[in-house]
Amino acid sequence: MAAEEKDNLRQKIGRYRANLTPEERRTKSRRIMECVLTLPQFCQAQSVMLYLEIRDEVETTSLARKTIGMGKRLVVPLCKENRIIPCEIASLEDDLAAGYMGIREPKETCARPVQPEEIEAVLVPGLVFDQEGRRIGYGGGYYDRFLPLLPAGTPIIGLAFECQVLGKISTEEHDQRMSLLVTENGVIYQR
Numbered sequence: 001m002a003a004e005e006k007d008n009l010r011q012k013i014g015r016y017r018a019n020l021t022p023e024e025r026r027t028k029s030r031r032i033m034e035c036v037l038t039l040p041q042f043c044q045a046q047s048v049m050l051y052l053e054i055r056d057e058v059e060t061t062s063l064a065r066k067t068i069g070m071g072k073r074l075v076v077p078l079c080k081e082n083r084i085i086p087c088e089i090a091s092l093e094d095d096l097a098a099g100y101m102g103i104r105e106p107k108e109t110c111a112r113p114v115q116p117e118e119i120e121a122v123l124v125p126g127l128v129f130d131q132e133g134r135r136i137g138y139g140g141g142y143y144d145r146f147l148p149l150l151p152a153g154t155p156i157i158g159l160a161f162e163c164q165v166l167g168k169i170s171t172e173e174h175d176q177r178m179s180l181l182v183t184e185n186g187v188i189y190q191r
């Protein structure tokens with residue numbers, strides 16, 4: 001897909017997502033969280049990496065809190081020089097501060113990097129997805145560079161509102177496919 005086409009798609013779908021009311025976002029995010037909590041891929045993972053939402057993304061903060069509460073290791077992205085450094089945090093209240101693009105990231109003093117091999121499931125944000133697990137993000141290539149570092153078979157779980165999912169998008173060679181896609185309607189794709 002041409003870069004311009006990709007950008008048009010980002011804008012169009014971004015508008016759909018922005019048009020959800022805060023109440024819709026909350027309700028749908030809760031349903032997505034409830035679905036994730038039933039996934040064997042999540043339940044069996046002792047170390048879970050997830051993003052912390054910004055703006056109108058699928059909300060993950062409650063899930064992050066539950067993950068810690070369940071005694072799992074919680075890993076979140078720290079962006080540095082165009083790369084994601086996965087870091088473990090122990091507390092959402094104490095260990096985070098606004099970082100790259102206003103995203104809550106581990107404070108330098110609390111950032112404990114973990115090896116990709118230690119991560120057992122990843123929840124991935126995105127702007128546009130398709131029904132076969134393809135994904136377009138904000139265009140930084142962060143997850144496209146990070147996901148290949150995970151051991152083969154690590155569950156890669158995309159989270160999206162239904163309005164972000166298209167039938168099929170043509171992506172590029174470096175674009176990383178999800179192994180599962182969860183929306184407010186449940187698991188809509190599984191590899």
Ligand SMILES: Nc1nc2c(c(=O)[nH]1)N(C=O)[C@@H](CNc1ccc(C(=O)N[C@@H](CCC(=O)O)C(=O)O)cc1)CN2
Nearest residue numbers: 051052053054077079101103125126137138140142143
């Ligand atoms: N919550 C969350 N965390 C994440 C990501 C994400 O998509 N969501 N990322 C996923 O890669 C990485 C950070 N990458 C990001 C890249 C761009 C923008 C962003 O807001 N871009 C603006 C354009 C800014 C500009 O061009 O000046 C935008 O799209 O409006 C945010 C995060 C890692 N952490």
Ligand SMILES: Nc1ncnc2c1ncn2[C@@H]1O[C@H](COP(=O)(O)OP(=O)(O)OP(=O)(O)O)[C@@H](O)[C@H]1O
Nearest residue numbers: 126135136137138139140141142143144145174175
């Ligand atoms: N594995 C990679 N190695 C080097 N460059 C890459 C890689 N993956 C992506 N890029 C580059 O990063 C830029 C953005 O890629 P792309 O548009 O696919 O990002 P995205 O999936 O939308 O964003 P993100 O992953 O940050 O949410 C492109 O210029 C692309 O060439």
